[in-house]
Amino acid sequence: MNIQAIVTDIEGTTSSIDFVHKVLFPYAxxxxxxxxxxxxxxxxxxxxxxxxxxxxxDDHIPLEEAILHLVEWIDEDRKITPLKALQGMLWEEGYRHGDFTGHMYxxxxxxxxxxxxxxIRLYVYSSGSVQAQKLLFAHSDAGDLTPLFSGYFDTTLGSKREAESYRLIAEALELPPAAILFLSDMPAELDAARAAGMRVLGLARQGEPMSSQAAAHRWCRDFAEVNEAMRAG
Structure with missing residues (x-):
């Protein structure tokens, strides 16, 4: 079955992990x-x-206690939805003020x-909020890339390591999972997407960390190799 849609991760896939961890996270x-x-x-x-x-x-959490949790979650790189939403609001200010642009390979x-x-329809599925995703692509090094994308998904849909999340994406796209290619640098995410019936390819960019679990998947160094692998079937 031909690929009709591509769903891509961001960190380590379209954008450098360093940009997120050395620019966006410290800024927030x-x-x-x-x-x-x-x-x-x-x-x-x-x-x-x-x-x-x-x-x-705690349904009546004091403001300062909530702030302590937020800072702690940033330090622990936790994928928690309210943190991602608030980070998105802060990054919006940074992008709009020209404090940085979104790194893109x-x-x-x-x-x-x-x-x-x-x-081919293009979508994003990232642990960052939909707002943060749109901001990165709208204010990228290469200009506004948002016209390229048909939609965005984040962890409000579900965990990126659960097959059900990818089944929900396929339902939202109204496509059979086999017509969708998912791209990520994380083996556990590729495992989940494959379990949902999607085709998957891993990105192993130079200098990015690799997992010992990677052997189960095909890995590409860049999007040109992704295109070759996709055409090969």
């Missing part, structure tokens, strides 16, 4: 406490503070454009 960590204190009355921020409370089993930009022009 240094500002999240003041941001939450100054904006706690905004409905969208209050909603996330309450979500932090639900995560830790040049080969990813080239082939995303080519695949889009060929009529």
């Amino acid at each position: 960590r240094g500002r999240i406490a003041d941001f939450v204190r100054q904006n706690a009355d905004r409905p969208e921020v209050r909603e996330q503070i309450e979500a932090v409370g639900r995560e830790v089993g 040049p080969d990813a930009v080239e082939w995303l454009r080519r695949w889009h022009d060929e009529g």
Whole structure:
């Protein structure tokens, strides 16, 4: 079956892990406490503070305690939805102020454009919030890439390591899983997508960490190799 849609991860796939961990995360960590204190009355921020409370089993969590959890989760690189949502709000400010642009591998930009022009539908599935995903691609090193994408998915859908999440994506795309290619640098995510019936390819970019579990999948060094592997079937 021909590939009709490609769903891609971000970190280590379209963008450098270093950009996330050395630029975005420190930017959010240094500002999240003041941001939450100054904006706690905004409905969208209050909603996330309450979500932090639900995560830790405290429906009436004090503001400062919520902030402590948020900072701790950043330090632990936790994939927790309210943290991702608040980080997205902070990164929006950073992008809009020109504090940084979203790193993109040049080969990813080239082939995303080519695949889009060929009529292959492109989607993103990342642990970062949909808002954060759109911001990165809208303010990328290569300009605004959001017109290339047909949709975005984040962890509000479910864990990236659970097959059910990928089944839900296939349902949302109204395509058989075998017509969808998922790209990631994480073997556990590739395992889950394959279990849901999707075709999968791993990205093993130079300098990015590899797992001992990687042997179960085919790995590509860049998107040009992804294209070759995809055409080979």
